[in-house]
Amino acid sequence: MLDIQNCTITYQNGIPAVSDVSLSVSEGEIVSIVGESGSGKTTLIRAILGLLPPGGRIVSGQILFEGMDLTKVGEQQMQDIRGRRIAMIFQDVGAALDPIQRIRNQYRESIAVHEKLPQKEYAPRALDMLRRMHLTDSERVMDAYPFELSGGMKQRVGIAMGMIARPKLLLADEPTSALDVTIQAQVVHQMKKLRDEYGTAIILVTHNMGVASYLSNRIGVMRQSKMVEFGTRDQVIYHPREQYTKDLLGAVPKLGGKRFAES
Amino acid sequence: MQNREILLEVSHVNKTFPVKKQKLHAVSDISFSLARGEILGIVGESGCGKSTLARMLVGSLTPSSGSIALGGVEYHLLKGKERRRFRRKMQMVFQDPLSSFSPRMKIGTYLAEPRRNYDRIPAKQAFKETEKLLEMVGLPGDFFARYPHELSGGQLQRVAIARALAIHPDFLVCDEATGALDVSIQNQIAQLLVKLIREQNIGCIFIGHDLALMRSVSDRIAVMYLGRIVELLDSEDLLEKCVHPYTQALLGAVFDVYCDQNEEIILLEGEPPSPLDVAEGCSFAARCSKCEEKCRRKLPVLTELEDGHLVACHLAAGGSAKSRPE
Numbered sequence: 001m002l003d004i005q006n007c008t009i010t011y012q013n014g015i016p017a018v019s020d021v022s023l024s025v026s027e028g029e030i031v032s033i034v035g036e037s038g039s040g041k042t043t044l045i046r047a048i049l050g051l052l053p054p055g056g057r058i059v060s061g062q063i064l065f066e067g068m069d070l071t072k073v074g075e076q077q078m079q080d081i082r083g084r085r086i087a088m089i090f091q092d093v094g095a096a097l098d099p100i101q102r103i104r105n106q107y108r109e110s111i112a113v114h115e116k117l118p119q120k121e122y123a124p125r126a127l128d129m130l131r132r133m134h135l136t137d138s139e140r141v142m143d144a145y146p147f148e149l150s151g152g153m154k155q156r157v158g159i160a161m162g163m164i165a166r167p168k169l170l171l172a173d174e175p176t177s178a179l180d181v182t183i184q185a186q187v188v189h190q191m192k193k194l195r196d197e198y199g200t201a202i203i204l205v206t207h208n209m210g211v212a213s214y215l216s217n218r219i220g221v222m223r224q225s226k227m228v229e230f231g232t233r234d235q236v237i238y239h240p241r242e243q244y245t246k247d248l249l250g251a252v253p254k255l256g257g258k259r260f261a262e263s
Numbered sequence: 264m265q266n267r268e269i270l271l272e273v274s275h276v277n278k279t280f281p282v283k284k285q286k287l288h289a290v291s292d293i294s295f296s297l298a299r300g301e302i303l304g305i306v307g308e309s310g311c312g313k314s315t316l317a318r319m320l321v322g323s324l325t326p327s328s329g330s331i332a333l334g335g336v337e338y339h340l341l342k343g344k345e346r347r348r349f350r351r352k353m354q355m356v357f358q359d360p361l362s363s364f365s366p367r368m369k370i371g372t373y374l375a376e377p378r379r380n381y382d383r384i385p386a387k388q389a390f391k392e393t394e395k396l397l398e399m400v401g402l403p404g405d406f407f408a409r410y411p412h413e414l415s416g417g418q419l420q421r422v423a424i425a426r427a428l429a430i431h432p433d434f435l436v437c438d439e440a441t442g443a444l445d446v447s448i449q450n451q452i453a454q455l456l457v458k459l460i461r462e463q464n465i466g467c468i469f470i471g472h473d474l475a476l477m478r479s480v481s482d483r484i485a486v487m488y489l490g491r492i493v494e495l496l497d498s499e500d501l502l503e504k505c506v507h508p509y510t511q512a513l514l515g516a517v518f519d520v521y522c523d524q525n526e527e528i529i530l531l532e533g534e535p536p537s538p539l540d541v542a543e544g545c546s547f548a549a550r551c552s553k554c555e556e557k558c559r560r561k562l563p564v565l566t567e568l569e570d571g572h573l574v575a576c577h578l579a580a581g582g583s584a585k586s587r588p589e
Binding site: 018153184188209255256259261 | 308309445446447449450453454457460472473474475476478479480481482486498500502512513514515516517518519520521522526529530531532533
């Protein structure tokens with residue numbers, strides 16, 4: 001469905017932040033991109049929707065989405081794709097929500113932008129989505145301002161809002177990094193359900209190997225702007241080829257692992 | 264562990280903050296002790312009061328009631344010069360290395376400051392010592408001439424540790440000291456901390472939320488929920504012996520790299536209740552899957568289950584909740 005071919009992206013200084021990266025996602029598949037900070041994983045998925053920060057430019061390569069090259073489409077057409085066919089959720093959803101609008105209004109806007117629906121169908125649609133996101137007392141959430149919600153709730157409201165137009169592809173940029181472990185588990189559970197129920201394909205950028213391992217069909221490992229390893233989840237987790245992947249896996253603290261404090 | 268010298272004694276510490284006309288119970292009735300050379304891990308979700316506790320331990324907040332004694336001295340009662348002199352005995356390492364450094368101060372100046380400030384030694388001598396400090400934390404000695412922005416997050420965290428240990432404190436509080444770092448760096452810093460604490464024989468409180476990391480770093484783990492310690496046990500026994508449903512839920516929420524993808528996640532529904540209106544009974548009752556009638560009525564006290572293993576749960580004490588959900 002999405003096919004990134006030999007993509008190179010640079011910022012103002014001319015040094016590539018992403019160099020010669022290829023990646024493909026099929027329908028209903030979850031692909032994770034893992035790597036250290038600064039390895040270019042966020043740059044890569046931002047480029048898909050043309051949301052690179054100022055100065056960022058795709059120098060070469062193609063990003064094909066259902067046969068259309070996203071690096072060549074105009075802004076007008078891109079607007080059409082954003083949200084409706086490819087949605088994105090960010091690490092800090094709190095900053096993405098409007099602080100002076102109730103959640104209800106923000107849903108209204110995001111529905112109105114993407115679809116032609118009679119006004120009175122907005123609220124049921126949003127409520128339905130929130131309920132699917134396992135948000136208890138969704139009525140209260142609808143009438144709340146963002147600051148009244150906790151981090152985990154905001155993240156789930158954000159995912160629900162991203163999913164409102166039933167996009168085929170969801171780009172998730174570190175959606176669980178700022179959350180507590182128990183809330184992280186809820187969000188991870190949610191994403192898995194999205195895929196299972198709607199067949200949404202997800203590209204997940206994360207530095208949490210455990211989450212990537214639990215959710216993904218395929219995993220890509222990025223290091224210093226390059227994709228050093230890309231393969232099925234079992235291949236990358238159990239039989240990594242690259243030394244870097246092995247090191248990365250070895251560095252993750254494990255519950256049953258060795259303890260430093262043992263004396 | 265029992266024979267070691269007890270360094271820090273915390274007993275029945277409470278901290279409440281006034282919020283409008285209500286009281287916010289940030290920390291309630293916490294007691295524990297810390298020996299020399301021991302690392303105590305404190306885990307809990309955000310808002311459970313672990314940072315408030317940390318700030319009380321280093322003396323920047325005064326407990327509402329209860330006592331904290333270091334080497335037998337209740338330092339919250341000290342005043343003026345005495346208090347200032349006592350402060351050098353506890354040091355802290357913070358979460359975000361870059362924001363805890365002044366961008367205009369060179370690493371050397373930063374490292375020399377505690378010695379100049381507390382020991383009043385001449386600047387020249389203090390600067391000479393910085394090289395040794397840098398080597399202690401595994402950094403090249405010529406780093407003293409650099410500015411913080413020239414260092415990576417992991418290197419900065421090493422410098423922060425060096426500064427904290429420069430004046431030989433009695434104990435160290437690490438508030439999510441590895442939280443902002445990449446996994447590979449995180450491990451190195453954790454290993455360094457353990458090594459230095461053993462070498463210098465000081466006590467350490469290590470605060471975090473990653474149970475897997477905490478288990479590997481600490482000797483004992485205290486699990487906090489809504490201002491209270493709900494379980495305290497040896498890190499080694501964490502997996503096999505933990506009995507509190509909250510500890511088990513936390514363990515269930517850790518994603519192992521080698522997990523089974525088809526395994527259902529044990530979900531803890533909802534969020535921790537607000538510390539403003541703490542209900543009667545067990546604070547975890549609303550989210551607990553095993554909650555019984557008595558849990559809602561009576562607050563469980565932290566009781567010793569077996570040697571060195573304390574738990575605050577009605578069901579655990581009765582033995583009925585002992586089995587771990589698999």
